[in-house]
Amino acid sequence: MNIKTADEKQQKQALIAETALKMFEENDFYDISINAIAQRSHVAKGTVFNYFKTKENIFMHLLLVGYQEFFLQTLNQLQQAKLTTTDELKSFLLTNTKDLIENHLTLIKLNALRGPVLEGKASREETIEGRKKLYEVHEQLAQFIHDSFPSIDVKTANKIFIIQSSIASGLINLSNLDSFNQEPIPGNMDDFKVSILNDSMETFDFYLTGLLGK
Amino acid sequence: MNIKTADEKQQKQALIAETALKMFEENDFYDISINAIAQRSHVAKGTVFNYFKTKENIFMHLLLVGYQEFFLQTLNQLQQAKLTTTDELKSFLLTNTKDLIENHLTLIKLNALRGPVLEGKASREETIEGRKKLYEVHEQLAQFIHDSFPSIDVKTANKIFIIQSSIASGLINLSNLDSFNQEPIPGNMDDFKVSILNDSMETFDFYLTGLLGK
């Protein structure tokens, strides 16, 4: 138990990270204590700090690794999809957005934390390293799109995914205006109702149409 | 003197709120202490609590009142603009978005706080009351658009403004990916660069085009 392989170490780190992720699905960053993460991971508080230097590092890790995985998966799917028309691409991207919102909502929530909260105390080196890896994957993805659709330049392809997250992230922020703490506000506020999924997809759809041409 | 008129009371409340707003332009919610707000308002800490039951109430107030004012102003401008074509409307809305981003960025930042942070401790009653007032203004604005452009139904008009804020709010979250704590990350990360203003306007432009028809 005392000498761990790199793999075993990664597993424990992943255990802690996944616990934090689960908790972040239900609570906000400031309502999640290291103590609670440790307990729910069945690990001592000190152990958490053996794997992450600060609390912020845990969540920065979730953000960076989570997005890397998401974009890698997207790249894979794209490669297998063998799209030929921009309509197919649009359709693919909308499905991809659905996946992002339905299965990776925490990523989108983490975006809001990154600048104002996480960067302040996350390790500069690790963050930059992770950010660069992420940039690479992002570029690969964009490059692949450009290769498949030469009319879409790499820069534009990159932006597509940034806007994708932006839209979803923004709609989370504007959701639930017709309720307070999950409880519906009495009276009619129907026009404040937002469906994160539907509205994201509609907005992104319009964006893609505008960007890629009718 | 120790019995204040309703007006005097409102003035002091406004003073505190404005101070908090100024501070929120420069710092994040969790980096702004009640103490600091009190000091910068030249008021005692206890006085702050005489006007706002909790810290979260202050910022919920800023959000609600700020948006009310913004939408009222928008309504005014709209009434004076006497638009006739949807192109003019689009143009108006884009200019309005520019105003929102350039002069009311705090509103957009506050959106990200609302659900996860503010609602937890903000007064339910006051929030609901404010939310209803806001809804009313929002509806008036939407109604006016509908009246001017019967093809745009009220629900759609409402949504326009929600998407407007969503897009800007989301782009804030995705900005500065090419730097860490304001310092640029060495190496090329150009494709991560985001211009909150330009990209918001472009995205909103495409959205409006899609929504309102070519």
Place this chain on the structure above:
Amino acid sequence: MNIKTADEKQQKQALIAETALKMFEENDFYDISINAIAQRSHVAKGTVFNYFKTKENIFMHLLLVGYQEFFLQTLNQLQQAKLTTTDELKSFLLTNTKDLIENHLTLIKLNALRGPVLEGKASREETIEGRKKLYEVHEQLAQFIHDSFPSIDVKTANKIFIIQSSIASGLINLSNLDSFNQEPIPGNMDDFKVSILNDSMETFDFYLTGLLGK
């Protein structure tokens, strides 16, 4: 209770400081917790931090203020003593040393903490301010000696008090070599025995003789 005069505030600060001093008579810096200081002062933990920004500030305060008082008292006594011969001066200084050791041992112990421990986290500004005040008093004392004994220049007079503390401080460090945690070590270790008081006085006596001439 809510608006304290400067005087009342100083009293509470003094209360906390004195509690810390008492505890420092019995325990080492690292064995004294803020919690314990608060409890023994019948005050909440937070209150301690209302009066001292850091734990180190408390003890730096004790050191600076303690020495200021000691030197002021020494100056007073000196003024009243109206010494005329250097033998009288020597005698006075030895009695003064006795007082320092018997009634202000904590000051001497605090000297050992200052550089390596306190300066790291004590407020730079407050410390420098206190240090300057102390320097002033020290200079006054030295000046008075010089005025009374023109053959002793001010620099030399200053050094007298620095050596006085050094000797006492050093002898504390070398004391109790014949015991371990207060319990005597079995067997004869008589030649390791040190009397802080007697040996300080003897050493200081020899020092003064050497310095001031036979």
Place this chain on the structure above:
Amino acid sequence: MNIKTADEKQQKQALIAETALKMFEENDFYDISINAIAQRSHVAKGTVFNYFKTKENIFMHLLLVGYQEFFLQTLNQLQQAKLTTTDELKSFLLTNTKDLIENHLTLIKLNALRGPVLEGKASREETIEGRKKLYEVHEQLAQFIHDSFPSIDVKTANKIFIIQSSIASGLINLSNLDSFNQEPIPGNMDDFKVSILNDSMETFDFYLTGLLGK
């Protein structure tokens, strides 16, 4: 290989001890972690604890063994010096003090830790054993002086070395009063300036003169 000879064991213990000594030259006890000692020794953390029961034991060991070596060396030098007059003795002792301060400052710093910090958690048995060995060497040294200078009794000879360390130790504590965290305090504080070496030697010189007679 996993059964080490006594000599091999001592070598590893010495390696760890020497590393700790080096680190203590640059940092304070509380700023040196077992982790850091282990790393700089190229040894695992657990290994450190195989050789020293507690952190305090390491430094107590440094103190005891360091002084033993210093006094043995002093004894050797004394035996070779073949002094005949007390003036020569004084001169020898001052040179010896210079050596202590210039090459063994850590010993003097360790004195300040011994009572308040180390004894609390150092092994009683090992400390007492080391202290007795030290006492023996100390006595030999004193005895040799007495044999060479019958007018100096053994007790007095012993005390000479205790005062030697006391003076140096005390002056360390009172040094750097004219700076804060290595940075000079602005303004004139010349009379607070201390030269550990010069002032130790002067003080010790006067002490010896007083003790041994003019």
Place this chain on the structure above:
DNA sequence: GATGAATGAGGGTTCATTCAT
């Protein structure tokens, strides 16, 4: 109404020490 002193729960983090391998 205004004040600001007092509160204390709660936070993140450190680090000597243990012990299974």
Place this chain on the structure above:
DNA sequence: TATGAATGAACCCTCATTCAT
């Protein structure tokens, strides 16, 4: 014997909130 992962007690400190005046 060597290892280093796991532990968890203990620490200092923050800050929204209360309430006596």
